Amino acid sequence: MAKDELFEQRIEKLNRLRDKGIDPYPNSFLRSHTTVEARAILEELAENQGASEITLAGRLVSLRSMGRLTFAVIRDGQGQIQVSFERDSMGTEKYSVLKDLDLGDFIGVKGEMYRTKTEEITLRTQELTVLTKSLRPMPEKWHGLKDVEQRYRQRYLDLISNEEVRDIFQFRSKFIFTLRLLMEERGFMEVETPVMLPVAAGAMATPFVTTHNALDRTLFLRIATELHLKRLLVGGYDKVFEIGRVFRNEGLDASHNPEFTTMESYEAYGDYESTMVMVEELLSSIAQKLLGTRVVEFQGEKIDFTPPWERISLVEVVKEWAGIDLFSSENKTATGLRKSMIDQGLNPAEGTSWAQMADKIIGDLVEPKLIQPTFLLDYPVEMTPLAKSKKDDENLVERFEGFVGGMEIANAFTELNDPIEQRERFVFQEKSREEFAKEEFDRLDEDFLVAIEHGMPPTGGLGLGIDRLVMVLTGQSTIREVILFPQLRSLE
RNA sequence: GGGCCGGUAGUUUAGUCAGGUAGAGCGACGGACUCUUAAUCCGUAAGUCAGGGGUUCAAAUCCCUUUCGGCCCGCCA
Numbered sequence: 001m002a003k004d005e006l007f008e009q010r011i012e013k014l015n016r017l018r019d020k021g022i023d024p025y026p027n028s029f030l031r032s033h034t035t036v037e038a039r040a041i042l043e044e045l046a047e048n049q050g051a052s053e054i055t056l057a058g059r060l061v062s063l064r065s066m067g068r069l070t071f072a073v074i075r076d077g078q079g080q081i082q083v084s085f086e087r088d089s090m091g092t093e094k095y096s097v098l099k100d101l102d103l104g105d106f107i108g109v110k111g112e113m114y115r116t117k118t119e120e121i122t123l124r125t126q127e128l129t130v131l132t133k134s135l136r137p138m139p140e141k142w143h144g145l146k147d148v149e150q151r152y153r154q155r156y157l158d159l160i161s162n163e164e165v166r167d168i169f170q171f172r173s174k175f176i177f178t179l180r181l182l183m184e185e186r187g188f189m190e191v192e193t194p195v196m197l198p199v200a201a202g203a204m205a206t207p208f209v210t211t212h213n214a215l216d217r218t219l220f221l222r223i224a225t226e227l228h229l230k231r232l233l234v235g236g237y238d239k240v241f242e243i244g245r246v247f248r249n250e251g252l253d254a255s256h257n258p259e260f261t262t263m264e265s266y267e268a269y270g271d272y273e274s275t276m277v278m279v280e281e282l283l284s285s286i287a288q289k290l291l292g293t294r295v296v297e298f299q300g301e302k303i304d305f306t307p308p309w310e311r312i313s314l315v316e317v318v319k320e321w322a323g324i325d326l327f328s329s330e331n332k333t334a335t336g337l338r339k340s341m342i343d344q345g346l347n348p349a350e351g352t353s354w355a356q357m358a359d360k361i362i363g364d365l366v367e368p369k370l371i372q373p374t375f376l377l378d379y380p381v382e383m384t385p386l387a388k389s390k391k392d393d394e395n396l397v398e399r400f401e402g403f404v405g406g407m408e409i410a411n412a413f414t415e416l417n418d419p420i421e422q423r424e425r426f427v428f429q430e431k432s433r434e435e436f437a438k439e440e441f442d443r444l445d446e447d448f449l450v451a452i453e454h455g456m457p458p459t460g461g462l463g464l465g466i467d468r469l470v471m472v473l474t475g476q477s478t479i480r481e482v483i484l485f486p487q488l489r490s491l492e
Numbered sequence: 493g494g495g496c497c498g499g500u501a502g503u504u505u506a507g508u509c510a511g512g513u514a515g516a517g518c519g520a521c522g523g524a525c526u527c528u529u530a531a532u533c534c535g536u537a538a539g540u541c542a543g544g545g546g547u548u549c550a551a552a553u554c555c556c557u558u559u560c561g562g563c564c565c566g567c568c569a
Contacts, residue, residue, distance in 0.1 A: 005538070009520070068526050082529070140517090144504085253564095349567085383569085491560070
């Protein structure tokens with residue numbers, strides 16, 4: 001049947017309903033119970049006594065007519081339940097409304113709960129109310145909607161027909177709720193900082209650009225929440241966090257979407273050691289709370305979140321797994337490191353900085369092997385403009401990244417709070433950006449520098465990648481399965 | 493940006509290798525049916541075979557191209 005014909009048929013049904021004096025889109029409907037509650041009521045009753053005057057509402061997902069008796073299934077946000085319609089008790093006229101219903105319509109039903117001959121908990125309808133007429137057909141009921149492109153473009157259809165998908169996003173919601181709760185319990189205060197900024201700083205990434213007309217000013221979408229959260233520590237709050245969207249103008253793949261969700265937190269008088277313990281505790285207890293276990297399966301691997309996670313020195317592991325000593329005299333220069341990389345079979349792009357090459361070594365040879373929850377410790381200062389140097393090694397900063405399933409899920413520092421050194425680091429970033437003509441170096445944020453010149457306490461800071469964590473905990477191999485509306489190309 | 497794979501009715505798909513009237517299930521429409529639950533039974537309609545171009549007597553099928561999606565690589569805190 002042509003698409004237009006299906007649509008026309010439903011318009012006809014809509015008009016027939018109106019002709020019968022039925023409003024297909026009433027303003028409201030009061031239900032007495034959800035489907036889950038209604039089911040519970042009957043389960044608690046020894047006899048089927050007193051379960052009358054029940055009013056339910058939901059979407060029609062199944063309709064089976066046997067002439068004078070019809071069974072249907074309605075679904076609401078919690079679950080679904082069978083309802084029955086009997087022509088002899090409802091009357092021919094009311095019963096005939098069923099003829100103008102389609103799968104996908106929302107209806108309200110009032111009646112009594114009972115069990116059918118096959119013991120199915122069912123509502124016997126006395127009154128049927130049309131709540132919303134749907135004009136387009138539902139996806140196929142048995143196989144569901146499989147076409148990946150349509151699942152992403154029309155996520156509502158995906159949610160209607162695929163229960164596993166509904167479960168994933170419910171899990172995501174619970175994950176964020178629980179994370180928020182645990183942070184509050186630890187004494188952190190949730191804040192909101194600006195999304196549109198005059199300078200997109202605080203990470204190494206290419207920003208999205210936009211324009212504010214009234215101010216006649218170029219603004220950037222934030223690539224991190226870091227620098228504004230730190231301003232709040234200058235302002236005197238001890239523990240702040242933000243769960244929010246950040247935007248990076250880069251490629252898309254299984255673990256990258258141009259907008260994604262992070263939680264960043266900053267704790268005065270903490271450092272990267274205390275932050276590491278917090279990450280372990282947060283994630284293992286979220287897994288325990290939501291899944292009842294700290295061991296999850298991801299891409300065929302059993303991943304155990306139980307603390308303590310393995311802690312590995314970055315420099316040591318690069319030496320061991322990549323065969324490159326980042327701080328040997330010959331590797332200290334960009335040309336030297338490039339040569340060592342080529343010797344090891346790596347292919348560094350032309351015109352890249354020492355930090356970018358070091359990052360490639362780590363990304364190619366170290367990160368993919370970090371399947372179990374692991375912390376990589378102590379990064380070269382060139383790669384990390386916002387972290388404080390280690391006391392005993394000026395080449396390294398107190399930074400860790402957390403990895404699970406080969407993906408980076410956490411990044412944390414003992415935050416640099418020396419404003420003079422911070423300014424020098426930013427100047428170095430600016431210089432590198434000019435030298436290598438790459439957008440992804442960090443930027444100097446003068447306003448931020450002025451802020452910390454007023455004094456920011458010693459601080460442990462953290463960024464968590466929410467999307468990737470949800471991937472691991474729900475066993476999804478692509479980030480698009482955990483983002484409701486992932487970025488896709490335009491159809492035009 | 494490069495490579496590979498894919499797009500067939502509302503939906504799930506067969507058919508593509510080897511060119512010859514595009515077929516089925518669900519859904520829709522008409523009919524039967526008071527215990528179904530992927531209801532069943534009888535009947536009917538429904539297709540820009542992603543778009544465009546080419547080869548051929550003949551193209552869903554072969555070739556070129558555009559587009560969208562997937563996977564991999566590159567890029568990427």
